[in-house]
Amino acid sequence: MDIWLGAIQMIMTPTTLFFIAAGVFLGVVLGSVPGLNSTMGTALLIPFTFVMEPINGLALLAAVYCGGTYGGSISAILFNVPGAPEASATVFDGYEMAKKGLAAEALGFAIICSCLGGLFSVLVMNLVSPQLARVGLSFSQPEYFALAIAALTLIASLGGGGMTKAFISGLIGLFLATIGLDEMTATQRFTFGKTFIGGINFIPAIIGAFAVGEILARTQDAQGAVEVLLTKVSTKLPRIRELIKMKWLILRSAVIGTAIGILPGVGATTAAFIGYSEAVRWSKTPEKFGTGIPEGIAGPETANNAASGGAMVPLLTLGIPGSATTAVIIGGFLVHGLQPGPMLFINQPKLMFAIFIAMYLANILMLFAGLGVAKLFANFRKVRYSILGPCIMVFAVVGAFAIRNDLTDCWIMLFCGLTGFYMKKYRIPIAPMIIGLVLGSLTEVSFRKGMTMADYELTAFFLRPIGGTILAFAILSIAYNIYRNMIAKKPIELDQ
Amino acid sequence: MKNKGEVVFLAAIFLGSLYFLIETFSFQVPGIGGRLGPGFWPQMILIALLILSGTLIAGHFLRRLPEAKGQKKSGPANYKYLLALALMIGYFLSLPVLGFILTTPIFMAVFMVLLGEKLWGWIIGVSLGLTVIVVILFTKAMYVPLPRGKGIFLHFSQLFY
Numbered sequence: 001m002d003i004w005l006g007a008i009q010m011i012m013t014p015t016t017l018f019f020i021a022a023g024v025f026l027g028v029v030l031g032s033v034p035g036l037n038s039t040m041g042t043a044l045l046i047p048f049t050f051v052m053e054p055i056n057g058l059a060l061l062a063a064v065y066c067g068g069t070y071g072g073s074i075s076a077i078l079f080n081v082p083g084a085p086e087a088s089a090t091v092f093d094g095y096e097m098a099k100k101g102l103a104a105e106a107l108g109f110a111i112i113c114s115c116l117g118g119l120f121s122v123l124v125m126n127l128v129s130p131q132l133a134r135v136g137l138s139f140s141q142p143e144y145f146a147l148a149i150a151a152l153t154l155i156a157s158l159g160g161g162g163m164t165k166a167f168i169s170g171l172i173g174l175f176l177a178t179i180g181l182d183e184m185t186a187t188q189r190f191t192f193g194k195t196f197i198g199g200i201n202f203i204p205a206i207i208g209a210f211a212v213g214e215i216l217a218r219t220q221d222a223q224g225a226v227e228v229l230l231t232k233v234s235t236k237l238p239r240i241r242e243l244i245k246m247k248w249l250i251l252r253s254a255v256i257g258t259a260i261g262i263l264p265g266v267g268a269t270t271a272a273f274i275g276y277s278e279a280v281r282w283s284k285t286p287e288k289f290g291t292g293i294p295e296g297i298a299g300p301e302t303a304n305n306a307a308s309g310g311a312m313v314p315l316l317t318l319g320i321p322g323s324a325t326t327a328v329i330i331g332g333f334l335v336h337g338l339q340p341g342p343m344l345f346i347n348q349p350k351l352m353f354a355i356f357i358a359m360y361l362a363n364i365l366m367l368f369a370g371l372g373v374a375k376l377f378a379n380f381r382k383v384r385y386s387i388l389g390p391c392i393m394v395f396a397v398v399g400a401f402a403i404r405n406d407l408t409d410c411w412i413m414l415f416c417g418l419t420g421f422y423m424k425k426y427r428i429p430i431a432p433m434i435i436g437l438v439l440g441s442l443t444e445v446s447f448r449k450g451m452t453m454a455d456y457e458l459t460a461f462f463l464r465p466i467g468g469t470i471l472a473f474a475i476l477s478i479a480y481n482i483y484r485n486m487i488a489k490k491p492i493e494l495d496q
Numbered sequence: 497m498k499n500k501g502e503v504v505f506l507a508a509i510f511l512g513s514l515y516f517l518i519e520t521f522s523f524q525v526p527g528i529g530g531r532l533g534p535g536f537w538p539q540m541i542l543i544a545l546l547i548l549s550g551t552l553i554a555g556h557f558l559r560r561l562p563e564a565k566g567q568k569k570s571g572p573a574n575y576k577y578l579l580a581l582a583l584m585i586g587y588f589l590s591l592p593v594l595g596f597i598l599t600t601p602i603f604m605a606v607f608m609v610l611l612g613e614k615l616w617g618w619i620i621g622v623s624l625g626l627t628v629i630v631v632i633l634f635t636k637a638m639y640v641p642l643p644r645g646k647g648i649f650l651h652f653s654q655l656f657y
Contacts, residue, residue, distance in 0.1 A: 036638055044638065164548050168509065171545045175516070175538065182534035187523050189534055190516060212584075219611060220577035386611035387622055390604040393584070397591075398630055402640045410588050418581070426502040444537040451532055 031071020038068020261310020
C-alpha cells in the first residue's frame with residue numbers, strides 16, 4: 001500500500017499531469033496524420049526526457065504511445081486512410097459507417113473501445129505482469145503459426161457468397177508479403193533487381209488499396225467528385241446500452257489484444273486484425289462486417305489499444321520490447337540510468353507503479369484528447385470532395401513516402417490503388433488482401449521454422465497444447481464457414 | 497460475354513501467377529533454410545491462385561453470368577479516371593526531379609480542376625496552404641525528409657527544408 005501511495009504522490013503533481021495530458025494529445029495528433037506515428041514521436045521525444053525527472057519523461061513517452069495507437073482510427077474512419085498501422089483494420093467498417101453518415105458514431109465507438117481496451121490491458125499488466133510475460137515467452141513458432149492461421153480464417157468469413165474471390169484476394173496479399181528478401185535464407189524473391197528488395201510494406205499497400213482506390217473510383221463517378229458532404233460530424237459517444245450489448249466482443253478483443261501485445265514482435269496491428277477476425281467469427285451476422293457496423297470498429301480498436309498495454313508487460317518485467325514503440329521507450333529508461341527488467345520492480349517499485357498509474361490516466365485522458373482532435377479532423381469532411389480528394393492524395397503520398405523515404409513505396413501505393421479500384425469494381429473484397437499482406441510474413445516464417453523444429457512433421461503443430469487448440473479451432477471455423485456458404489447455400493451479398 | 501473486364505482482370509491474375517510460379521524455381525538454395533526453401537511458400541500460394549482464378553474464369557465461360565451490379569458503364573466519367581491516373585503517374589515521376597515543394601501545388605491544383613472545382617481562390621489557397629503545412633509539419637517539426645529534387649530544384653528545395 002505504501003508503494004501505491006508513493007506512486008500516486010509521484011504522479012499527482014501538476015508537472016507530471018501536464019506531461020501525461022500533453023503526451024496523449026501529441027500521440028493522438030501524430031497517430032491521426034498518415035506518415036507520422038507514435039514510434040516516431042517517442043523517438044523524437046527521448047532527448048527531451050533526458051532533462052526531465054524520470055517519472056515525467058517515462059509518463060510522457062507512455063502517454064504518447066497510448067494516444068498514438070488510438071489516433072490512427074480518426075483518419076481511418078473519416079478519410080479511409082489509416083493514420084497509423086494499428087488502425088488498418090478499423091478502415092473496413094469505420095469508413096463504411098462514415099459513408100452512411102454515421103461518422104460521429106464510428107468515432108465514438110473507436111474512442112470508447114480504445115479507452116476500454118487500454119484500461120483493461122493496464123489493469124492486467126498491473127496485476128499479473130510477471131506471470132503473463134513468462135507465458136508469452138513460452139510461445140514458439142508453432143504457436144505463432146497457429147495464431148496467424150486463426151487470423152487468416154477471417155478471409156473465409158469475409159467472402160460471403162464469393163468465397164473464391166475472397167480467397168483469391170487473401171492469396172494475393174500472402175503473395176505480396178513474399179516479395180523481398182526471404183527472412184530465412186536472404187534469397188531475393190520477385191525483387192526485379194533491387195527495386196523491391198525491401199519488400200512490400202503494408203502501409204503503402206493499405207493506403208493505396210483503400211484511399212487511392214476510393215479516389216480513383218470517385219473520380220470515375222462524376223457525381224461523387226463534386227458531391228458536397230453536408231453532414232455535420234462530431235464524435236457521438238455510444239450509449240451504455242450499446243456497449244453492454246457488445247460486452248463480450250469488447251472483453252474478448254481486450255483479452256486478445258493484451259495477449260498478443262505481450263508476445264514479442266507481433267504488435268498492435270496483428271492484434272487489431274485478430275480482434276476483427278474474432279469479432280466476425282463470433283458474430284451472428286458475420287455477413288454484415290465490412291458494410292459499416294460498430295462491431296467492426298469495436299473489435300480492432302479494443303484489441304489494438306489493449307496490445308499497446310500488453311506490449312509494456314515484457315518490457316517492464318523482462319526488459320524485452322513487445323513492439324517497435326516499446327523498443328524505443330527502452331531508450332527513455334536508459335537515458336535515466338534505468339534498466340527495464342525484474343530488478344526494476346525491486347529497486348524502483350514506486351516508479352513502476354507510477355508508470356502504471358500514468359497509463360491509466362493516459363487512457364482516460366485519451367477520451368478528451370480524442371474528442372478534440374476528432375472534431376478538428378471531422379471539419380474536413382464537410383469540404384467538397386473536389387478539394388478534399390487531392391488533399392487526401394497528398395497525405396497518402398507523404399504517408400507512404402515517410403515510411404522508408406523511398407518513392408518506390410509511392411509506386412507500390414499507386415499499384416495497390418489501381419488493384420483496389422479494379423477489385424472493388426469486380427466485387428473482389430479488398431480486406432482479405434490486406435489481411436494476407438499483414439500476416440503473410442509471420443505465417444510463412446513461423447511455419448517454416450516450426451517445420452524445421454518439428455523435423456518436418458506437420459502433426460507436431462497439432463500436438464502442442466496451445467498451438468494445437470488454436471489450430472483446431474481455426475480449422476473448425478473454416479469448415480463451418482464453408483458449410484454455411486457452400487452446402488447450406490445461405491444467400492449472402494458481397495457488398496464491397 | 498458481359499463480364500469481359502472481370503475476366504480480363506482474373507486472366508491477369510492467372511497469367512501473373514503463372515509467371516511468378518516459374519520464377520520461384522530459380523530460388524532454390526540447397527542446404528540453406530532447411531528442406532522448405534525460399535520457393536516453397538510462394539509456390540503454394542501461386543498454385544492456389546492459379547487454381548482459384550482458373551476456376552472463376554472457367555465458370556464465366558461455362559455459366560455466362562449476367563453483368564455484375566457494381567459495374568459502371570463507360571462514358572465521359574471513365575475518361576476522367578484515366579486522366580487522374582495519368583496525373584498521379586506524372587506527379588510521382590516529377591517528384592524526384594522537381595521536388596515536393598514545386599510539384600505538389602501544381603498537382604493539387606490540376607487535380608482539383610479535374611474533379612470539377614471551379615473556385616480559383618480555393619484551388620490556389622488550398623494547394624499552396626497544404627503544401628506549406630506538410631513541409632512545416634514533416635520537415636521542421638518531425639524531421640521527416642520529403643523529396644527535394646535534382647540540380648537547380650534541389651537548391652530551391654534546400655531554401656525551405
